[in-house]
Amino acid sequence: MNQEQFDIMKNKGGFIAALDQSGGSTPRALELYGVNEDEYSNDEEMFNLVHEMRTRIITSPSFTGDKIIGAILFEHTMNNKIEDKYTGDYLKDKGIVPFIKIDKGLADIKNGVQLMKPMPELDTLLKQSVDKGMFGTKMRSNIMEYNEEGIDAVVKQQFEVGYQIIEAGLVPIIEPEVNIAAEDKEKIESYLKQSIQKELDKLNEDQFVMLKLTIPTEPDLYKELIDHPQVVRVVALSGGYSTDDANDMLKLNHGLIASFSRALTQNLNVNQSDEEFDQTLKEAVDSIYEASIS
Incomplete structure (x- = not known):
């Protein structure tokens, strides 16, 4: 574990940008960005287009470690x-800590929830992630009903x-999303x-995790989790809320x-000029930052 990055994640004011749309969620992300499905004919073209979108976001002057x-x-x-650097290295040069999404999607609904699908190649991906300079990982489950x-x-x-992730030298972001x-x-x-x-409470003193949770209905519900000694940070997903609604709820926690x-990128569009794009992203970054440090 990189101690400098650990200190940033533990103590620095700011927020984490989720740029991890994959597989089934990529067409929707591109559609929201103004790229329709008839503009690509296979997965390779689709992923190249989404990488262009992410590159535009990451290289924006508004996307910085501040x-x-x-x-x-x-x-x-x-x-x-x-720009001839692996994405993780480019982010680190900006002072931004890189994470990698590792789950392979959700299983069918059972007992009101969707577990993660099996990840048989996880060890290989974790080794690759360490080699590419990732600090941690993220994996999502989905909870839709009250079923203990x-x-x-x-x-x-x-x-x-x-x-398994901790053993590989990475910090896991544990994400049991509650459907809004x-x-x-x-x-x-x-x-x-x-x-x-x-x-x-079962974690050892040298085992650390992060939590990614839906913004709770009851403000400050997760204060005890935030203060737990083995938790690096608790972060909130927007879960389909608009930027304004998500920010307003976040400020109460x-x-x-x-x-x-989506709350970060919802107003970005492929047809915007660079000036329009950067200004739109800046407004989103500024508003989410202010909500995160309140």
Whole structure:
């Protein structure tokens, strides 16, 4: 683990940019950016287009380590270059800590949740991630209903994979997302907090994780998790909320910082001039930063 990057993630004000759309979510991300599916004919062309989008974001003068302390990448982005540097190295030169999304998508719904699909090649990806200078990883599950058995299964799986990631020398971002449309969202979050707390208490003093959680309905619900000695940082996903709504909710949760995806990029468009693009991104970065340090 890189101590300088650890200190940035633990202590510096700012937020994490989530630039990790992959597979099934990539066409939607491109569509929101103004690139329609008829503009590419296969996965290679699609991923090249999304890398162009991410390159435009990362190279923007508004995308700096002053306010953005980390960025989560898709595997394709990690293995690609920006201005003749691997993406992770380019980010580190900007003072931004790089992470890699490792999950392979979600399994079918069972007990009100979606576990992660199996990751048989995870060890290989983790080694590759270390070689490419990643600091940590991110993996997402999905909770849609109040079902204690399902919630516990999500948390157990996340931490089991988390131990494998820690062993590889990386810091896992554990992401048991609570769907913002869940009927019992507040009740789910209360139980989820307890389930996570039990797993955190099992970690040794030299084992660290990060948490990525849906902004809770009850403000400051996750304060105990934020303060846990084995937690580097707790970050919030926007979960489909608009930038304004996500920021307003985030401000009510002290110590919780953003790790937004759509809320960061929702107003960017491929047809914008560089000046328009940079100004639009700057407005989003500034607003999310202010919400994250409040």
